[in-house]
Amino acid sequence: MTYTTGAAEDYLKTIYSHTEWQGDLITPSALALRLGVAPSSVTEMVKKLATSGLITHVPYGPLALTDAGRLRATAVVRRHRLIETWLVGEMGYDWDQVHDEAEVLEHSISDRLLEAINARLGFPTHDPHGDPIPAADGTVLRPPASLLTDATVGQSGTVLRISDRDPAVLRELAADLIGPGTEFTLTAPFTIALADGQSRLISVAAAASIWVTAPD
Amino acid sequence: MTYTTGAAEDYLKTIYSHTEWQGDLITPSALALRLGVAPSSVTEMVKKLATSGLITHVPYGPLALTDAGRLRATAVVRRHRLIETWLVGEMGYDWDQVHDEAEVLEHSISDRLLEAINARLGFPTHDPHGDPIPAADGTVLRPPASLLTDATVGQSGTVLRISDRDPAVLRELAADLIGPGTEFTLTAPFTIALADGQSRLISVAAAASIWVTAPD
């Protein structure tokens, strides 16, 4: 009933993450791809999660979290992002090096230790990549955002988050001193002008990882 | 071959811990008791560990670590004790509250994070209970010690370590301000006089958990 293995947490987290910025529901095959498991494995886990009341699923249809499932998922995301913030803030990690470590620790840290870390960090609201850290009650503060690849030339805004999927992208942007909070104007696909007047050429992979304030 | 699951690590660590202070080899039944598993489970895991070259075992005989097994075991113990030291030193835990958390984290923390913690702590040599922290190469600095229950009346010495097995004992001794480094003279079974002249009545359970400098 209270089904909370590490594997199940990974499924819930991935389902949640897909809807967090993209908006649409995730399909079993997309979930399998993201998790790096076979589609048949997804079918099995989906059955267990549905039986436990954490997701809803009509056969051959997409997956959706229930309220209970979303709470469980945001709890895992909260752990992940607090751990990442801690690794960068206190333990000397760079932002492209924290993902794997957090991926493991998010399943093993106790609530008590998590809150001790949270307090040490001063109760941060965002992780190093700009992702909002869900509150303990599952609340997430997420401003409207769009991808830099969808921005129009001339559009100005602020970088809100960088997807932490690709470490190479994170290293590229760190070298360019681009991160959450950076103000920019898109001068060409994909060249941006920074506040100090400097110009930066952004790789396509990086542009597809940068979420910026939605245009007016 | 490189068999390093969390379960196997627990077996190795427990085999090692038994020999660390007691000296004699552990039997399968004692191992089962300590780990809280059935004897048949031990037989199975022993087979795997022996096949992997981490322990030696003649059927119906006791268990002994190989050099490779001892190295693996001390690595786990090192993790456990550094994590405990960190929880007490930086995260606001008391010494009776760290065991369970360390028990989990010792299997999931990366070498990198462990060394970052180690550096933050200033490369400690002992954990809060007085247990020596093995070096990365498996070396352990362990002074000769004997149990307070084996001490003779009139014997003086210094508390070297308190077994972290029983949290209640740890709380009792913390309340009595007794810990590693405390100098004492045994005045009766089990009453000890401290350096400042104060006297303390020690419970039998606590006395059986206190390791002191060996008598001359």
Place this chain on the structure above:
DNA sequence: CATCCGTTTTAGTCATACCGAAATCCTAGC
């Protein structure tokens, strides 16, 4: 030296989580 009894091993199950192959479903294109 035979027997007894606790220890250890064997044999058979279970739960989790994964896989590949085969069957089934859904839908887009005709």
Place this chain on the structure above:
DNA sequence: GCTAGGATTTCGGTATGACTAAAACGGATG
């Protein structure tokens, strides 16, 4: 409306790590 092909599920099987019950072992005792 039919059908091809991709997506999904079903089915059988693998690996880990645990369990119980029962058989096999071996050291201590009479």
